[in-house]
Amino acid sequence: MSASHIPQPDTPALRLEGIVKTFPGVRALDDVGFDVRAGEVHALLGENGAGKSTLMKVLAGMYEPDEGSIYIEGEAVTMRSPLEAKARGVVLIHQELSLAEEMSVAENIYLGELPRKSLGRVDWKTLHSNAQAILDRLKCGFDSKRQVGTLSIANQQMVEIARALTVEAKVVVFDEPTASLTDAEKVVLFDIINDLKARGAGIVYISHRMDEIFTLADRISVLRDGGYRGTLIKSETNEDEVIQLMIGRALDLTRRRAAAKTGKVALQVEGLSCGKLFEDVSFELREGEVLGFYGLVGAGRTEIAETLFGLRKPSAGRILIDGTEVEISSPADAIKKGISLVPESRKEQGLVLGMNCRDNITLPQVGDLTKGPFVSDGAEIAIFDRYYEALKIKTPSWRQAVGNLSGGNQQKIVIGKWLAMNPRILIVDEPTRGIDVGSKSEIHDLIRTLAGEGYAVIVISSEMPEVMHVSDRIVAMFHGRIMRSFTTEEVTEDNLVAAISGIETDKVA
Incomplete structure (x- = not known):
């Protein structure tokens, strides 16, 4: 120098x-x-x-x-x-x-x-x-x-x-x-x-x-x-x-009250196990409810979601939809039974980054949109337009490659893709990972709106403020087991941390 x-x-x-x-x-x-x-x-x-x-x-x-x-x-x-x-x-x-x-x-x-x-x-x-x-x-x-x-x-x-x-x-x-x-x-x-x-x-x-x-x-x-x-x-x-x-504006991230009204039980899980990943998991999910799953890495939250979506085979337990036991052996089974999963990693598991916005949203149902050897462009564009408006996706046009969108808009594309399958039960794993605070607020509002429209929603999150803000009830997990479930009135940061640390074992969900 x-x-x-x-x-x-x-x-x-x-x-x-x-x-x-x-x-x-x-x-x-x-x-x-x-x-x-x-x-x-x-x-x-x-x-x-x-x-x-x-x-x-x-x-x-x-x-x-x-x-x-x-x-x-x-x-x-x-x-x-x-x-x-x-x-x-x-x-x-x-x-x-x-x-x-x-x-x-x-x-x-x-x-x-x-x-x-x-x-x-x-x-x-x-x-x-x-x-x-x-x-x-x-x-x-x-x-x-x-x-x-x-x-x-x-x-x-x-x-x-x-x-x-x-x-x-x-x-x-x-x-x-x-x-x-x-x-x-x-x-x-x-x-x-x-x-x-x-x-x-x-x-x-x-x-x-x-x-x-x-x-x-x-x-x-x-x-x-x-x-x-x-x-x-x-x-x-x-x-x-x-x-x-x-x-350029303030955000309201205060704790919210539970939904005033929920419907019938949409999903019931009884004694579900998957080897050593999780065991004896039981819970209910109602229409119009957001059920949050919170725990440390390795607690088994994602593995439960993957089992409900047919990506893993359970070793024990039952899954009931509308009170009827069902067997889910593949994602195709889950989709037919009204379950959709927004995965943890949108870029690796949820999107084809080089593909345009329209084709990403319609990808799971492309077979249903095919006439002879061709896919119906008009049907695809109509589906894209519906969720472009409903989810407020920001993109110059449907032709834009998804890889060029912001993280928040990519997440909206993934959510739109699965909403287009008309699910009753929507599982969203780490809904705002890698997303800025403004887009987080939009995703949180979207989840609450979907619940208000009658969807039964499971949210899996590693962020305590998020799971406390968006959920009606919270399930705390530790080493593959449910330790306790909380209502919004019961939950505090202290008792939630205690539960996911394995300290509280007296009140099981």
């Missing part, structure tokens, strides 16, 4: 000035600028589509800005590739995994920078030694020689994070890093972030989880509609002020 570029004590680790990025028909970033100090965790917030990911891709060398300047430790820089950005000390940890699944953990961590011996040969011993040291620092329980494709999504995310520790980073960007992590892994991640902060790195932290933001951040900058809306000091603000800056 030349003498003229030695950073002064008050020189930010990163400064952005007047960043503009335009795509055909869209001004994704409009004169964005703020700074990130060395040794600071700087949260970057905004609704889906606000421009956060585009800005980070500009910073990481994946996009070149149309206008504006980037300064690293006071030096103006131009970065034309992620490797060039990394060489300047800028590392982006993606929300979407960017790993080579056929390669080893070590190869992924040092991809593009493998240590070499003479004649360009890879120094495998050094590679695995260095990679294992990083994995040990992250408290990962897997070996550097393990093939990445054999790891869980959470462990793959840890490999993505490990990449940031291969250089003395000046700026590290974390884009929704905890979306796939367990609570224990989050603790390790937060320790690593605090360690990077102590070493003088500037941290940009993107998350929709306000509890994380107010735990980690020093300052909070907000984008809305591609523009910079301001920077707040964490110690001088609150969630309401941040949310209002993000979406």
